[in-house]
Amino acid sequence: MRNSxxxxxxxxxxxxxxxxxxxxxxxxxxxxxMLHVAVVTGSTALLRRSVPLLATTVLGAVAVDLGSHLVVDxxxxxxxxSRPLWSVRANFVLSAAAWxxxxxxxxxxxAA
Numbered sequence: 001m002r003n004s005x006x007x008x009x010x011x012x013x014x015x016x017x018x019x020x021x022x023x024x025x026x027x028x029x030x031x032x033x034m035l036h037v038a039v040v041t042g043s044t045a046l047l048r049r050s051v052p053l054l055a056t057t058v059l060g061a062v063a064v065d066l067g068s069h070l071v072v073d074x075x076x077x078x079x080x081x082s083r084p085l086w087s088v089r090a091n092f093v094l095s096a097a098a099w100x101x102x103x104x105x106x107x108x109x110x111a112a
Contacts, residue, residue, distance in 0.1 A: 011086055016089040018080045019106070021069070028042050030068035032098045035091045045055050 008014035018106045022028050027030050038061040061091035097106040 006082060008054070008086075011089065014080075014083055014086045014092065015090055017054065021073075021077045021080045023074050025103075026072045027068045028094060028096070028103055030064060030072070031091050032095045032103070034064040034068075035095050037061075053055070 006017060008017060038057055041057040042054060043059055069075060097103040
């Protein structure tokens, strides 16, 4: 199945594909750290009404996400980019699992 043919019908279905592209722990942790940095800097940008800081935050988050896939996994994450808002939501799910100490269990559960 080509990436363009993958059309998840629900977030749960999307999450399975998302986790399939985030199998390496270093990739998952890069996403978690990026999300926390992006929330802090994005909030600061909004409070200061700084469009350049907000733009830098978004571009930096995308660069870290894509970079972690290219450097750690050696591939481009095509599937998970098919739904940008679900991708953001999936990163929050991943981050919540990290805070609970169950990020690896989440990956195993979704793979089953």
